[in-house]
Amino acid sequence: MKTIKEKLTYIIYWIIIFISSSSMIIYGILKPFQFESFPINNNSGLSEGHKLMWSFYSYSATYPIVIGICELIGGLFLLFNRTRIFGCILLTILLSNIILQDYLYEIKALNTAIYYQLLIIIILIFDKEKVKKVFRELFRINRKNKNIPLLIVALIIAILFKLFENKFL
Template sequence: MIWSKAPSKTILVIRLLMAAIFALYGCVKLFGGQFYYGDWDNLSKSTVDGTSLVWLFYGYSPFYGRITGLFELIPAVMLLFRRTTFLGAAALFVVGLNITLMDFAFDYPSVKYLAALYTVLCGVLVLQDRGKLRDILADSAKS
């Protein structure tokens, strides 16, 4: 298949790019950015657009906002090490898929296409190491 023949330099660039992007987003969330953690008293459906409402909802719990940051940051760091690349890529594929679905469901502007691209690139990393997935899922009784 094409993914197993991808040049190692291409895979390295994808790994580093995804690590940088998800680490950045994870840090922004960890340090209290991206979501709205402010005053909820003067907010209503008539004064807040749908995309802002999503950030308000996620920001309702600072704990949740920071945990989602960890779910991006930790796997991003795992991409920096060859031994943990598969696990980091698999985790970021799931995280990216969730972000992509949310972005399309709430009709975020062009960022939804970037989220889809990041998800696909994480999928490429997972497919590159699909032998590890086969090993994990293999029936050890047949061996």
């Protein structure tokens, strides 16, 4: 039998997941349309950085579509236990980029991006055991690696390619 605290924690966890997921899914679906018609001259109340960034995003439909697809996938992945950590990582990459751009280009939506990033961090805190497991697996050191000589050969070849790549490309 779960305690009241456990039940409340479970409810809060899923509220945060549903808020984050639904918002990312909606943002992902709407992202291709967000920058469609951005008249620079009619937006005198916006900062120069805001105008510059919106002009950049509206120049090509492809970039906002790619970002939208990643937001959509990240939002969907939050809903499933097996993909939640990957969804959090994907959304953290996207939101970090958005936060950085919003800050540097003086976009008023900065607080919104920070809010969603904080929700993602809270989800990761709730799932800290899974996060630890993922990081242990990612950074596991194999002490019995017998391929060290092959790695050294590969490194030397890669360095040689890098030295000559500008001559060939």
